Amino acid sequence: MGQPIALDKFQKFFLEDVEEAYPEIERTEILPDALHRRAAEAHCYRLTLPNEYGGHEMQLMEFLRYLEAAAAGPGIGRMLVHTTNGVWRPLHQFGNAEQKAIISKIPNGDAVVAFCLTEQTGGTGRDLKSRGVRDGDNWLISGEKHLITFADRATHFILVVATDDRGAEDSLTAFFIPRDTPGFEIDTSQHTMGLHGTGHAFLRYKNMVVPDSQRLGKVGQGLEVALSFLDYSRVSLSACMVGMAQRALDEAVAFSKRRVTFGQPISTRQAMQGHIATMHADIEAGRHLVEHAARLCQDGEDFTPQAATAKLFCLNMVGRVTDLSLRVHGGWGYTKAAPIERIYRDARGFWFEEGTAEIQQLVVARYVMSKN
Ligand SMILES: Cc1cc2nc3c(=O)[nH]c(=O)nc-3n(C[C@H](O)[C@H](O)[C@H](O)COP(=O)(O)OP(=O)(O)OC[C@H]3O[C@@H](n4cnc5c(N)ncnc54)[C@H](O)[C@@H]3O)c2cc1C
Incomplete structure (x- = not known):
């Protein structure tokens, strides 16, 4: 697997290749296969994966720099890096040999795994309404999910459903489902405000037959599977917020130096x-x-509390920074020609991915209360 790609070369991929392809991605909502392959060649999908799966096993402190670099470009780029380098973790921790073998296909882009928790009909966590009922060696699974990232191209789906009475400690169970499972409907018509090309979808399934061998982890371990990489992922996502905010600042500085009013660049004004x-x-x-x-x-x-604190701060921070950057740009920033217009929309996705601000507040408040 060699050495990881150099950071400057990695960033070039997002600022040049992804930027160049983005107008077409925004128009079609599709990540071109060629760009997906180039992302694999740029090591996007292998940075943190263990060596045994063909990854670089990069530690989180170093990975932060790569996430920031990816987040400087269009939102789809950081999404590819952030999701791929997180979602292998529950497979590695809870998967059987066959399920783990799929991880080796992630680095070159041959396998794409989507993580499926959120429902329109239920609350995230023990309130899920998707339900699995045992039927001999199989499960019959019915329900729906939505807002599932990269469902348009995922080869496999980690699906968390209720398998016991609502509210019970062991209510939830995870399954690892191949895309072509009969009865598994993927409706990619769910387009988002920003982050175009990230293939969000509605999933629907009714009495879908899933062999017990496709269970991920034990019966009743679904919440543990879902939470197993959440803290890591919140730090990873927060690094993306820092990277995107930095790009918003860089754009504001560059614009303020070239925009002249009343004979002076606006960068000379104290207000700016x-x-x-x-x-x-x-x-x-x-x-x-x-x-x-x-x-x-x-x-x-x-x-756990530090990850939630970072996420709580950073999601508000990226909101404030993109607001201010837009103001520095004046009316031009509100046009499609200005990168800040896209950055502003991309940044709002952070408010919901992997838990809202209100949920981070619950985690942080619980920690603060326990200490006082
Ligand atoms: C860009 C993007 C990518 C995503 N990718 C994925 C993905 O790949 N897989 C996946 O499973 N999901 C994904 N999601 C969904 C995301 O995880 C959820 O949107 C998020 O967890 C919030 O859940 P919800 O949308 O159901 O909000 P709701 O639960 O409907 O919340 C609505 C409001 O009520 C508040 N609220 C809800 N419950 C409580 C409570 N108990 N206490 C206090 N306040 C509460 C919330 O904070 C929010 O302000 C994605 C979302 C986005 C925007």
Whole structure:
């Protein structure tokens, strides 16, 4: 598997290849196969995967830099890196030999795994309405999911459903389902505000027959499977927020230097400098929170509250920074010609992915209360 790609070369892929392809992606909502293959060649899908699966086994502290680099480009780029380098974890931890073998197909893009928890009919967690009922050596699974990232091209789906009475400790179970499972409907008509080309979909299934051998983990271990990589993923996502906010700041600085009003670049105005300084301070604070959580994770310490704290801060931070960057750009920033127009929309996705601000607040408040 060799050495990981150099960081500058990695970033070039997002700022040049992905940027160039993006207008077409935004128009069609499709990630071209050729770009998916080039992403694999740029090591996007192998950075953190263990060596045994053909990955670079990159530690989180180093991976943060790569996530920031990816997030400087269109949102689809950081989505590819963030999701792929997280979703192998439950397969590695809970999978049987056959399920683990799929991980080896991720680095070159031959396998794409989607993680499926969210429902329109149920609340995320023990309130899921998708239901699996045992039928001999099989399960009959019925229900729906939505907002499932890269469902358009996923070869496999980790599906978490209720398999016991609602609310019971052992209510949920995870399954690892191949795309071509009979009765598994993938409706890719769910388009999002930003992050175009990320293939979000509705999933529907009624009495879908799933062999017990496709169960991921034990019966009743579904919540554990779902939560097993959530803290890691929140840090990874927060690094993406830092990277996208940094790009918004860079765009604001560049624009302020070239936009001249009343004979002076607006970068010379104290009001604009105030915005630039505020954005920089916000981003630096977020970056340090992310690094703190990542360091604890890498050292094998408990980092659940720090991951939620980083995410809570960074999702508000990226909102503030993209707001201010748009203001610095004036009316031009509100047009499709300005990169900040896209960045502004892409940034809003962070408010929901892997738990809303309100859910992070619950985790953080629980931690603070327990200490006082
Ligand atoms: C870009 C993007 C990608 C995504 N990718 C995936 C994916 O790949 N797989 C997947 O499974 N999901 C995915 N999601 C879904 C995402 O995880 C959910 O949108 C998110 O967890 C919030 O759940 P919800 O949409 O059902 O919101 P709701 O639960 O409907 O929440 C609505 C509002 O009520 C609040 N709320 C809800 N319950 C409580 C409570 N108990 N206490 C306090 N406040 C509460 C929320 O904070 C929010 O403000 C994605 C979402 C987005 C936007």
